[in-house]
Amino acid sequence: MSVTDTTSGTAADQGARPPAPRRSPRPARRFWGTVAFHTGAGLLSLLWLVPIAVVLITATRSFDDVASHGLGSLPHSFTLGGFRQAWVDGGQQQALINSLLVSIPTVLLSLLLASMAAFALSRYDMPFRRALLLLMLSGNLLPPQILLIPVDKLSEKLGIYDSLYALIGVQVGFGVGFYVFVLHGFMRAIPPEIQQAAVIDGAGPWQIYTRVIMPLARPALAALTALAFTWIFNDLLWAITVLRSEDKMPITASLLGLQGQYVSQWNVIAAGSVIAAAPTVAVFLRFQRHFVAGLNLGAVK
């Protein structure tokens, strides 16, 4: 990209005026351009990273240090006591387990169901194909507020109120429409000849789905897995709507509990925030490419 830019720039300049007198200022100009770029982008990044740095530092300070020197001062201590307090006394260990118990099955189940629907809608001439696709997508676009009260009551009636099953169920139902839409777009682009060959070899729909289309859809599935995991892991609203007991809350809700329980013990609260953010940051760093691809795959979103 930058290569094409510079070459085209010189080509245009050469056409306009003789190149010789412009030789010397050019590298200098490029140098200052680079300096300006790194200054601007560096300051911007710094602005974005400062709050993260503050939390990381606060999490490793002792309570006495924060209390006597203030939150905004440089650290005078180093301890992991805040993490221990958040993890053990603050119940973050259980909360993190709950979050994973919800997120992992939800992601797997949503993507299984969504890939099935997307396969059927993209590879067969279903009646009302487009209408079904949009109906499913529209469910995901609804503001969740309209569902909160009825879902709350529904889970009570089903006897799954205040259980992780309720949370998994509603997360699957609410998310599946979007995943269907994205996967449909991806599967639709798989050349028909591949499926054709499988049909000639006598493969049924189930085999085509498991052996042909799913392996080919892996990039999209990987991207959606990374994306869906962070969405579900980070959810707060559904959790505090269908759950009541402290010991069932996922990490986001338990963070609010920590906030209430350890008022002004900023080292504990900061440590809790770090624990709550760590899993999604790990997913992001490990699957960065998939993650960004996922955001753009769902570009209609």
Place this chain on the structure above:
Amino acid sequence: MAVLTAAGRRAAEGAGRGGRTTRGGGKRATRVPPVVLAFVLLPLLAEGFFVFWPALQGFYLSLTKWDGISAPQFIGLGNYREMIHDTVFHTAMLDTVLWLALFGGLSALLGLGAALLLQQERRGVGFYRAALFLPVVFSLTATALVWQAMYQPDGLINKTMSGLGLGSLTHPWLADQDTALYAVIVPALWRQVGYVMVLYLAGLKGIDPALYEAAKVDGATRWQQFRHITLPQLRSVNAVVLSVIIIDSLRSFDVVWALTRGGPYHSSELLSTYMYSAAFQSLRLGYGSALAVVIFVLAFGVIASYLIRAFKEAD
């Protein structure tokens, strides 16, 4: 492309039927195997059960008075009539509009700005992009707590301001009615800008470089290139960003809930937080449902236009 795939598939099915020589080989009898039908029905049922059926109930409940214990009592448009005189509702509505304009407008502008700055493939650009993008993966709750620490009276923001000689401007940012809403928007923006930037980066990458080369040959300035090439070429990304922003704004809940619970004195109340507290704290489930319907109505235009766009794309 769309036409090609459709034609190709029909040919494929023709071949499949020919190969198996099962039923008579009617020209257009696109028979869908029952398994495939089940593939669609199963997810549809899950969504119907947890989304569509509850949504319909939600609309009905907005016409009732209900405490969640005794049976809902039908009161027609009573809840909506009550909103007209409910000052908290007025504040929440106004704050939601402000939120849309500020959170939405600024995240689009800053996201586009960041994308324009970081689109060049220079050394180190990956680091800058990652820095701006990192907050996107944090939960809004964690984001809120991070910023709550920043906003404390002895936190970094006030400390920096005193250090710069602006001590008179230091503030209990979240506790002051005049600043609470803006103080909550900042963390939300901090987390959203990276997301919008990624969308715009992809859009910018899709612009044919030949357009810029042609413009340069014609002697167009940087601004003219931006105005007459970049902006028009980004039209479809803009539409995407706009719908993402509006849908996200109306859904915004976590960050406000974690920082202020809508206070002090409802000064940072959004429709979403007011709906939640009306329903689950005041146990006015009918009124809460009506507030949810208002949110739905505000989002409806965007949802509809989004679906129309998706409809066209789905060939």
